[in-house]
Amino acid sequence: MAELPIWQYDTLFLILVLLFGITALAMQNLMAAAIVFGAYSFLMCLIWTTMGAVDVAFTEAAVGAGVSTVFIFATIYNTGVCAKPKNPRLAFKLFAGLICFVTGAFLLSALSDFPNWGDPYSPVNSTISPYYIENTIRDTHVPNIVTTVLADYRGFDTLLETAVVFIACIAIYSILRVDAAKSKVVEPDIVTSPPAYDPTDSLIIRQASRIMVPFMQIFALYVIAHGHYSPGGGFQGGVILGASIILLCISFDLKYVLRQWTEKKIMILTSLGVLIFATVGLACVIMGGEYLNYEVLDPILPGDKAYARSHAILLVEIGVGITVMFSMIGIYINLASNGRFDRGL
Template sequence: MTEAVNTLLLLFMCVTALTIVRQHNLFAVVMLGSVFSLLSAGMFVLLDAVDVAFTEAAVGAGISTILMLGVLSLTNSRERITFSTPIFPIVLVMLAGSVLIFSALGMPEFGAADAPIHGHVADRYIEKSGAEVGLPNIVTSILASYRGFDTLGEVTVIFTAGIGVMVLLGLRRRTAQDGSVEELPLPGEGNMRHHSVLRVTAKLLIPFIMLFALYVQFHGDFGPGGGFQAGVIFAAAFILYGLVFGIKNAVAVVPEGVTRFLIAAGVLLYAGVGVASLLMGGNYLDYSVLAHEPTHGQHLGILLIEFGVGTTVAAVMITLFFSFARRTRKKT
């Protein structure tokens, strides 16, 4: 049964990808991309990667799609159709594909327990993390504790991307040549004012989305979830509000100064926990020294750094969306 679902999902993914190749309406391309992400999230559940599936469903199918739609609203939603099929890319793809298929057949069988990948540190994480870190979710233990340094790097990457988009799109004030500062207007509700069903449903949904985000944030130690997923879900609540009630109202709820502060605050909290563990006599990001008992320290450290991750991710996602949404299309 599982195998049948596995095969079916993979075939659906191939069909979706092929449709994207042939589709020239970019709106359809972006929506198919969202479908593709959702199918892959289903695949990840089948392959036991529940945390990854969670992230892919929230990020790939949700936020990325919204951002790409934002790009389309500011550019052109149709691809220019060319009738000639290029030969060179097809030849190159065929060549690279056959080499890869040849080498893929040399890999260990799918699902084999004695494959080399399971032999190195993974066993140790599975056997010892329960005693050393004391959390049921091994993924969270590795992410936040064993490989906390990597995760600090990832959070910094997200922080940097948020700053990059703000630099490229984010300026709300425009300084004219004579030195006068002009404030750009924020888009209001527009046509959304007439969609009563959307407005009522959104108002009903938003508190529950936020509550769910908090659950994902603080239950991530015990089940699937964690700061990355929670941050994205939390941001989704504000993005929904911005989509339905207009950017002007959304910015009134979360002023830009606040999101900008939170972007930095999350990274600083994460790095600060590392400094705190240094000061208390441990290694950088070694949480065992934070409390009297090592596992208590681990709990405290993971709770704090996951909160830092969630804060930065949520603030960056909100900033990304607002940066795209408030930029009005330039008249050409």
């Protein structure tokens, strides 16, 4: 059997990823560590693309390489960039290393029991996943199997995942948010943090992002709406939408964005997305089916039963998109302004 040399590429990328990961952890400068971590996530996307996991790669590009890095930056902006190597705790580190070595060896002890890398007849690939591949068109008319499984077959997971994002947003809000009027403003230390932008000298950045933002948003809407046919969906689109607003926060300032999107709006829309998803599910119960059984919605949605599922998936993805978008904005603003909602990265 003529095998494509794709696994060799994988190995190469994997070694690179490993190096990047170790570098990120070894860096003394936290800002540099965050950048290397972003590069690490980006290489990870490439690996996943070579393995055919395009949706995962897309999400990782938006979430891991995109907003995660921005979140780390926002935190460092409020604190300072240097990790001081004071107490090496060598004995403890060696002990932890030993634990990890033993754990790793234990994990590898199962290696001979594993199916071969890329074996299409392994239990994982031959038990239930063929069902999804064979029946997605019949059940939902959606060719992107990932979207179908995400929003329909395992829709409950996705509802909870949306809830997780929502929880993260309100958790961070309740941890960090302080009343700007009441707390004394601690200006970030200019020496350890990057210089605050002088609004006059970032003309190019501001104009460039002003031009970019509408295109980003159109692309994000396309990603959500076209998730049935191409990689993408609510999560990826939501993150890109959120990122477009975050870009405005970075290139202008928080106040500029908060004029449009007040705190109240952001936080309410965050919960609204979960509500849309949950309501679609409840509508199914009211129409006489199980929770999230979109099939029974076919009297109120156009088309036959399979199309009812397809349309309901779109509704659900919109809910996911809304929650993810505003959660990302909410999390970013809280982290960047240290909960004061006044100024930030």
